[in-house]
Amino acid sequence: MQPLPRFALARIAPIAIALWLGLGPLTAHAAEPEPDWQRATTLPDLIATLDHWLDAESPYPPRTTAPRLRLISPQRARAMSDSGGRLGATRRGLYDPDTQTIFLVRPWSMRNPQDVSVLLHELTHHRQATARHWYCPGQQELPAYRLQAAWLAERGESISINWIAASLAAGCTPDDFHPN
Numbered sequence: 001m002q003p004l005p006r007f008a009l010a011r012i013a014p015i016a017i018a019l020w021l022g023l024g025p026l027t028a029h030a031a032e033p034e035p036d037w038q039r040a041t042t043l044p045d046l047i048a049t050l051d052h053w054l055d056a057e058s059p060y061p062p063r064t065t066a067p068r069l070r071l072i073s074p075q076r077a078r079a080m081s082d083s084g085g086r087l088g089a090t091r092r093g094l095y096d097p098d099t100q101t102i103f104l105v106r107p108w109s110m111r112n113p114q115d116v117s118v119l120l121h122e123l124t125h126h127r128q129a130t131a132r133h134w135y136c137p138g139q140q141e142l143p144a145y146r147l148q149a150a151w152l153a154e155r156g157e158s159i160s161i162n163w164i165a166a167s168l169a170a171g172c173t174p175d176d177f178h179p180n
Contacts, residue, residue: 037116043069046110050120058147060127067126068101077105093118095125102126113157121148138169 036053040046044066051062072080077091080103092115094103102122108115124144134140145166149159 037113038111040110043110046116046119047123050116050123053151054120054123054127054147057150058124058127058143060124060131063126063130065100067095067123068099070101070103071106071108072103074105077103093122095122095129097125097129100126100129113152113155117148117152117157117159120151121145124148136172139172142166142170 036049037046040049047066054060055062074091077094080094081091092105092108094105095101096103102119102125104115104119104122108118110116110119121144124147125140128134128140128144145159145161145163149161152159
């Protein structure tokens with residue numbers, strides 16, 4: 001058996017050492033796997049991915065029926081909203097528990113993590129609707145925003161939310177309380 005030339009040893013030695021240490025083969029530029037939500041090619045695929053994340057991260061059980069989805073204009077969202085956008089700069093999504101419909105405000109893209117987090121937030125409300133009794137709709141917001149913030153944080157993103165307003169809404173107190 002002939003000895004290996006020096007240049008061959010220089011190429012093989014790091015690989016052999018890595019294998020011996022149990023590190024596996026070394027690659028120059030190992031790409032991180034694409035997050036599941038980015039691999040979704042259809043809205044149902046995306047919802048299934050987000051539901052899987054909620055199964056692992058939320059205390060709310062999955063529903064047997066999928067929500068309906070509708071894209072609406074910002075004007076329609078303002079007209080439908082009862083909170084007037086207090087919890088965020090702009091209303092990006094709404095959930096109607098009576099019709100089990102999620103309304104996403106245009107423009108909305110399944111490739112934008114902020115937009116996808118809005119869908120996750122509304123999917124949380126879909127689960128919350130049958131999970132337990134809520135004294136007021138505002139009580140559901142804080143847990144939904146916390147899940148949305150956690151999902152975004154896992155992707156290196158953050159949420160823009162007025163946490164004080166969300167906490168106050170969760171208290172179910174009247175908005176304009178003036179004692180006599």
